[in-house]
Amino acid sequence: MATYFPEVSRIAYEGRKSENLLAFKYYNPNEIVLGKPMAEHLRFAVSYWHTFTLPGSDPFGLANMIRPWDGYTGMDLAKKRVEAAFEFFEKLGVEYFCFHDRDIAPEGDTLRESNRNLDEIVAMIKEYMKTTGVKLLWNTQNMFSNPRFAHGAATSPDADVFAYAAGQVKKSLEIALELGAENYVFWGGREGYETLLNTDMQLELDNQARLLQMAVDYADEIGFRGQFLIEPKPKEPTKHQYDFDAQSTIAFLLKYGLADRFKLNIEANHATLAGHTFQHELRVSRLHGMLGSVDANQGDPLLGWDTDEFPTNLYDTTLAMYEILKNGGLQPGGLNFDAKVRRASMTPIDLFYAHISGMDSFARGLKVAAKLLEDGVFENEIANRYESYSKGVGKEIVEGRATLKSLEDYVIDKRVTAARSGRQEVLLAKLNQYLLEVE
Amino acid sequence: MATYFPEVSRIAYEGRKSENLLAFKYYNPNEIVLGKPMAEHLRFAVSYWHTFTLPGSDPFGLANMIRPWDGYTGMDLAKKRVEAAFEFFEKLGVEYFCFHDRDIAPEGDTLRESNRNLDEIVAMIKEYMKTTGVKLLWNTQNMFSNPRFAHGAATSPDADVFAYAAGQVKKSLEIALELGAENYVFWGGREGYETLLNTDMQLELDNQARLLQMAVDYADEIGFRGQFLIEPKPKEPTKHQYDFDAQSTIAFLLKYGLADRFKLNIEANHATLAGHTFQHELRVSRLHGMLGSVDANQGDPLLGWDTDEFPTNLYDTTLAMYEILKNGGLQPGGLNFDAKVRRASMTPIDLFYAHISGMDSFARGLKVAAKLLEDGVFENEIANRYESYSKGVGKEIVEGRATLKSLEDYVIDKRVTAARSGRQEVLLAKLNQYLLEVE
Amino acid sequence: MATYFPEVSRIAYEGRKSENLLAFKYYNPNEIVLGKPMAEHLRFAVSYWHTFTLPGSDPFGLANMIRPWDGYTGMDLAKKRVEAAFEFFEKLGVEYFCFHDRDIAPEGDTLRESNRNLDEIVAMIKEYMKTTGVKLLWNTQNMFSNPRFAHGAATSPDADVFAYAAGQVKKSLEIALELGAENYVFWGGREGYETLLNTDMQLELDNQARLLQMAVDYADEIGFRGQFLIEPKPKEPTKHQYDFDAQSTIAFLLKYGLADRFKLNIEANHATLAGHTFQHELRVSRLHGMLGSVDANQGDPLLGWDTDEFPTNLYDTTLAMYEILKNGGLQPGGLNFDAKVRRASMTPIDLFYAHISGMDSFARGLKVAAKLLEDGVFENEIANRYESYSKGVGKEIVEGRATLKSLEDYVIDKRVTAARSGRQEVLLAKLNQYLLEVE
Amino acid sequence: MATYFPEVSRIAYEGRKSENLLAFKYYNPNEIVLGKPMAEHLRFAVSYWHTFTLPGSDPFGLANMIRPWDGYTGMDLAKKRVEAAFEFFEKLGVEYFCFHDRDIAPEGDTLRESNRNLDEIVAMIKEYMKTTGVKLLWNTQNMFSNPRFAHGAATSPDADVFAYAAGQVKKSLEIALELGAENYVFWGGREGYETLLNTDMQLELDNQARLLQMAVDYADEIGFRGQFLIEPKPKEPTKHQYDFDAQSTIAFLLKYGLADRFKLNIEANHATLAGHTFQHELRVSRLHGMLGSVDANQGDPLLGWDTDEFPTNLYDTTLAMYEILKNGGLQPGGLNFDAKVRRASMTPIDLFYAHISGMDSFARGLKVAAKLLEDGVFENEIANRYESYSKGVGKEIVEGRATLKSLEDYVIDKRVTAARSGRQEVLLAKLNQYLLEVE
Ligand SMILES: [Co+2]
Ligand SMILES: [Co+2]
Ligand SMILES: [Co+2]
Ligand SMILES: [Co+2]
Ligand SMILES: [Co+2]
Ligand SMILES: [Co+2]
Ligand SMILES: [Co+2]
Ligand SMILES: [Co+2]
Secondary structure: OOOOOOOOOOOEEOOOOOOOOOEEOOOOOOOEEOOEEHHHHHOEEEEHHHHHHOOOOEOOEOOOOOOOOOOOOHHHHHHHHHHHHHHHHHHHOOOEEEEEHHHHOOOOOOHHHHHHHHHHHHHHHHHHHHHHOOEEEEEEOOOOOOHHHOOOOOOOOOHHHHHHHHHHHHHHHHHHHHHOOOEEEEEOOOOEEOOHHHOOHHHHHHHHHHHHHHHHHHHHHHOOOOEEEEEOOOOOOOOEEOOOOHHHHHHHHHHOOOOOOEEEEEEHHHHHHOOOOHHHHHHHHHHOOOEEEEEOOEOOOOOEOOOOEOOOOHHHHHHHHHHHHHOOOOOOOOEEEOOOOOOOOOOHHHHHHHHHHHHHHHHHHHHHHHHHHHOOHHHHHHHHHOHHHHOHHHHHHHOOOOOHHHHHHHHOOOOOOOOOOOOHHHHHHHHHHHHHHOO | OOOOOOOOOOOEEOOOOOOOOOEEOOOOOOOEEOOEEHHHHHOEEEEHHHHHHOOOOEOOEOOOOOOOOOOOOHHHHHHHHHHHHHHHHHHHOOOEEEEEHHHHOOOOOOHHHHHHHHHHHHHHHHHHHHHHOOEEEEEEOOOOOOHHHOOOOOOOOOHHHHHHHHHHHHHHHHHHHHHOOOEEEEEOOOOEEOOHHHOOHHHHHHHHHHHHHHHHHHHHHHOOOOEEEEEOOOOOOOOEEOOOOHHHHHHHHHHOOOOOOEEEEEEHHHHHHOOOOHHHHHHHHHHOOOEEEEEOOEOOOOOEOOOOEOOOOHHHHHHHHHHHHHOOOOOOOOEEEOOOOOOOOOOHHHHHHHHHHHHHHHHHHHHHHHHHHHOOHHHHHHHHHOHHHHOHHHHHHHOOOOOHHHHHHHHOOOOOOOOOOOOHHHHHHHHHHHHHHOO | OOOOOOOOOOOEEOOOOOOOOOEEOOOOOOOEEOOEEHHHHHOEEEEHHHHHHOOOOEOOEOOOOOOOOOOOOHHHHHHHHHHHHHHHHHHHOOOEEEEEHHHHOOOOOOHHHHHHHHHHHHHHHHHHHHHHOOEEEEEEOOOOOOHHHOOOOOOOOOHHHHHHHHHHHHHHHHHHHHHOOOEEEEEOOOOEEOOHHHOOHHHHHHHHHHHHHHHHHHHHHHOOOOEEEEEOOOOOOOOEEOOOOHHHHHHHHHHOOOOOOEEEEEEHHHHHHOOOOHHHHHHHHHHOOOEEEEEOOEOOOOOEOOOOEOOOOHHHHHHHHHHHHHOOOOOOOOEEEOOOOOOOOOOHHHHHHHHHHHHHHHHHHHHHHHHHHHOOHHHHHHHHHOHHHHOHHHHHHHOOOOOHHHHHHHHOOOOOOOOOOOOHHHHHHHHHHHHHHOO | OOOOOOOOOOOEEOOOOOOOOOEEOOOOOOOEEOOEEHHHHHOEEEEHHHHHHOOOOEOOEOOOOOOOOOOOOHHHHHHHHHHHHHHHHHHHOOOEEEEEHHHHOOOOOOHHHHHHHHHHHHHHHHHHHHHHOOEEEEEEOOOOOOHHHOOOOOOOOOHHHHHHHHHHHHHHHHHHHHHOOOEEEEOOOOOEEOOHHHOOHHHHHHHHHHHHHHHHHHHHHHOOOOEEEEOOOOOOOOOEEOOOOHHHHHHHHHHOOOOOOEEEEEEHHHHHHOOOOHHHHHHHHHHOOOEEEEEOOEOOOOOEOOOOEOOOOHHHHHHHHHHHHHOOOOOOOOEEEOOOOOOOOOOHHHHHHHHHHHHHHHHHHHHHHHHHHHOOHHHHHHHHHOHHHHOHHHHHHHOOOOOHHHHHHHHOOOOOOOOOOOOHHHHHHHHHHHHHHOO
8 A cells, every 4th residue: 555654654662762763762652650651641633734734835935845745636635635644643653633624625615615625524534533543632713814814704894704704613613523523722813903003802802702602502502512722822923813822811711701611722832922931821721720732832932923843842841741730631632733844844754753853852741740740849849938828827818817907917017028038040950850860 | 498400490381393391392281182171181190219219220230310309318318209209290280190108208127117107208298289289190009129029929928928018008008098099009019920830820819819809898998999900011020920911910800800899000111011012901901991090101112121211102102092082081090100211311300301201292192192083083994894793694793693503504605705905004104194294 | 008006096295184095195206305306315116026926925824915917827927017017116106116036027947947037027127117217226036935945045055056046146137237226135035044953054154155256246247336235134034044133244244355345235124123223223234334225114013023014103214214314315225115015905006005105104204304414403412412522531532542541540530420311301302393393 | 267158068969869959960070071071161150240249139129138248348248258259169169250340349439449449359369269279260340330331331422431441441451460360351231322312323333442452452561361252242231232242243343353352252141132042142153263251141031131040951051062062162261150049049058059050051061062062963964964065066166166157057957956854853852862861
């Protein structure tokens, strides 16, 4: 049987010293960490768009990726990609994938036609899922690439565009049901504004909430039980995207009464574009009980756009896994590689190298985070640091028994200083030692 | 009678062509704009800290400001500053001022002593307010400068520090009542974190909410009726400040059930540090019914810290006044110049030049914004742009009668494009023409 | 005769109060400013790429521009664009245009074929230039879009790519000669690196210099007398572009002995991406005698990529024209609108609105800057501020007669303070008054 | 004998698994790496200002550091600090330190008085240096903190301020000679501008060069043979600092004929503030033969000011050491910890923890970099990637035998593509493996 990646066999775990570029050094799927196999902790997913459809173009450059499906078009191309994708999933050993509607099948002249295309490919994908056991972490709809979405989708000034978007969401929910998607994502590609001068922000936000409510209602109607997710991003392509970051998205969900139906899909690169660390966005989501899934990538801290690089920074993967473990894991969410090979990495094999680099980095992060937790490194520090709230006036405060008056009485003649170190330097040194020394 | 600013008389309005540096060219307090005197629209306030206490030091430089109260210390210094401040308010013709507790009176060895110092100065200020008619826009408490707040105040890991902060808030609320403050501000100077590695974010946020609730309760108890305000800022001095921006602060208030008691005090420079325009933060607050007051300043878009410059950018003042007029004004809030003269503008007269530049800039902004509104420049554009929601399928959407199904039916065979321009370039050209041509 | 923009006639100057969107309010080409017609000061150019070839795609969106040449392909498309372009130039009333080789003619399978395509279009353009009087401000070569330039052109690790780039430069220089280009630009589209880990920076920089030297040599050989220009940009598409900003480009030119043959083409948006103001980059270039030409656009200070917006910020246009007037003008350079309509401004008429907004903004900037100069507003301030260098010890310093010893003697017992204000607030208020009040 | 840090003994190397916070885990000074002891590679220096004089104040907070010399003032304080400093150097085991004139002795009313204070302390330091063997890596002069430098020092508009600065430089050069400083640094604390509107940039730059020339001349006169260094920084405290980054500083030095007398002192945090990686600035300096010394710290990529954190990021320390090893080391320069403990780390012992974290991080970086070099990981990749320049047309290009014509001939009918990957993902995975696995 012809393959798409003949130069690659099943990627195996070969251990830390392996010099084989096509082997895992740290990702050992069956290794038990904190009582569970690594693979269950990590729940890796391949993103269909970056890996099977993106051509390598950028604002100053034309398509340049060299792909085994080059030369095909239309539905033929779509089918070749499905075949290649499942070969890729199996060779890489990931259990999940994610897609937008327009990634998997070409858009037709009408929604009806586009849906017909989808039906054919979805049937094919379903078959492949059955035979391979690969599952759908989430799907979503692309409501930003087509020219009709130039002013937004749910937030378009044109009601027909809203309607069109609604039609796409309906179909994608049906696909989610059909393929057993474990989650369903909304990323508001152009839900934002270019200039406030022409924008009815109130109507746009109301409409954004209306579409989400319709989606939830329809999911209930058809019996789709996956977790709904919103993916924040602060800017790009629009000047301001409404789902700016975790906490502002939470404000939106709270305001519109949607907070019990949605969790967040946190992307590392979107975090830094919003001025936050990846860990911060994970922490904020986690503390609100809204950490649902993760787009595992990384940005360049010196660049102001979404570079969607494969995640290799071990500090980020360690602290991300730390938050994820504290969250009790991500299930039904997972770690989706919303990441693309650099434009200069245009050969097919780079797709393997890149995913291996990301999987190894998260595997190492998992091991380090697990040990940090087992040893209670940060927990002990924190318990100690905040101990004053477990007794006396601190206890009164947290139990709601203190008032401004009672507290004034307590301090009015007291010398109150802050002579205890926050020990940031100690903790950073500890983090390094764990990073390097954990077996 | 000796004066502090002998080289300056009452600043008069002399009109657009005046070459007198010590005259207003645009701010004409009694000129009627949209049916109200300019002064009532603008409600300018002088910030006590920048103008009467800041010494000019920066992370690389020592105090350098030359001030008429140089040479005094302790309570003597505090009193000289009160005298100078009211002379300044009167000569400048502003009706409001704002202060932190520690701006007006020196801190003692204990809270009791500090409060005694405050009592003496507050009595003096009250007398000056009576004789001059100058009013207190808001006061607040400084819970960030003293070393005891190195780890935060309400969010300190040390319960004694929380208690101390509570004591300060109590006293400041009493001062607010005593001086008839029209608002009361919380800016969380060090309510944030330096590193997540040592931070119990959940406890810290809970505690922040607890202090705010205590403040509200105590205000009710003593009969203080001013508007409570929170001032967002994303970072500096801490790495992450919990009240990052308008929308994340709203999330916090919604989560903790405080949204009906607090509005926001939006600072221009904090907006840009958070990655937003000033107008954006005003718009977000306004649409949530939470635009309470404004810290009128500007930042340098190329610098990453809070430069707190006097506001002279006419685009910003125009678009700010546009949002404020749409808000029905700011009252009981106002425009507080949370702005400082540059370190290199160290002579006393620069304080006048700087405030004049800010007042003229906002006065011009008011005039331009009022005309834009009268002519419905943006309103007409927007009405036109979103007209599809006033009929047909658009009406069904906004009235909640549409579903994914009904909308799919509507679009399934329809060609939906976006062939209508957003006309950003037209609107920017219009804005320029109004800026330059409004009488 | 069929036209491409039938809804637009020749754009006329109608004055400041005109409500005609298709008229100039400030740009009056024949109005005399400082002894010269506005048009001679401003030397506006239309950039062929943004206005006639860019399709509106962005990293998240497909082509969406609606253009009168839609439906044509290949050489037919190229010819339609030429016809449309000259209609556009004439209706707008600009005297200059600029292009890359690949803007005007389609790339063939080989350089020979591409050059043949160019020959045909260049002949056509030459004819149009003759009949319309429109001139070529500069041309350049696109050495970044084609996949072969994924790793750079002159700085490619592949010598064949260098050779190909050299071939393109040769042809473009011949076109420059043929069409009488007044300047010739190098923008190093991908001359930079993605990661230092795989980069021989020394070789790459040497090679970049080698190509420039070859270009200069060939220009001399064929008798091309236009001014060579380099356009700095700090990043995007690559992580680091070698011509980061004005001063680092000057370092490069000095190091490689090219400083007498090249000047700089300063783009506003590239300035801000580099962390500088537009005025700063103009000033730095001017003081080095290297301010050659300007790409007139603006960025969004809150966005981290090159938005290439039409310039409407009057502060920027005023301060730019101030530097340009101090430079004695730009000739043979000019003001090229390296600016694109927003993706949401997709109708053909937006191209006119956008250029009008830019031309009016620079015209107003010219008037304000000219008056500032006539009145010596900044010059007087500066003369006064630095007067100490015109006499005594200051004169000794600037004349090179002072030494550490002589200066120590002078100050060893002297109280030296800095009690004189820099008056930034005064100058900003002045700038506002001039902006608003200049007739 | 009383000590200043009684809770700390000589810090020993205890190896990777040590849990002793007061021990080195990676820094083993006598361990041989690439044929030299670690200590000779690393040449660590303690910066006097951060460690012995900075009080912990920030723009929103008062002094809070708890130090064993608290309570002393004036010359007594200065002497206590000297004693404490040498105890610190010895316990930490660093061989070098660095200081500004004003760090070590209090400023007097006149330069004469300040110099007298310096003389006394310098004599004391000299004695300590002799008995301990600790050496002076570099000294410099503080020409930014005193109010007289509000408008700059060499670039002040006031010639008396220039003269004063010159006097300081003279004295500091004499101290450098007296104490055998191996280098001498200029960091232009306020050599820049706040606004171009009041700035004679030409005069300021000329004057900056004049002062440097005077310094070089005086050094020659008195026989000081240390290496002169300039430390670039892009902004802060001023809006624009003239020595923006490595390459623009090189432009300045080339322009004024100073390039043969100065090298650069590269600070990591200044690199990122300028929009560059630390490695980039090191690489640029190295390739120009101007990498002289390093200020070893790190910034926060999400904060826009100079946080001067202790360097713990192992990617940064590894890639920095990689460049330093390629440079043949830094001698006579070194690694100066221009880094401060966080404000919340206010206890004396944090000074040790922080330095240990930095020293261990650089030691680990050295080991990893050395192995990367030994194995030629990047060198082989690069040799391979650029091989086309070693033969054929590539060789002609680098040997200067190619022209536009010869290259056009070569490519005119050739298909030139770029089908070879840059392999960034492979190299990042390799870097991780080396980081984790090097013994
Ligand atoms: Co994503
Ligand atoms: Co992304
Ligand atoms: Co404020
Ligand atoms: Co501020
Ligand atoms: Co350009
Ligand atoms: Co650009
Ligand atoms: Co430094
Ligand atoms: Co620094």
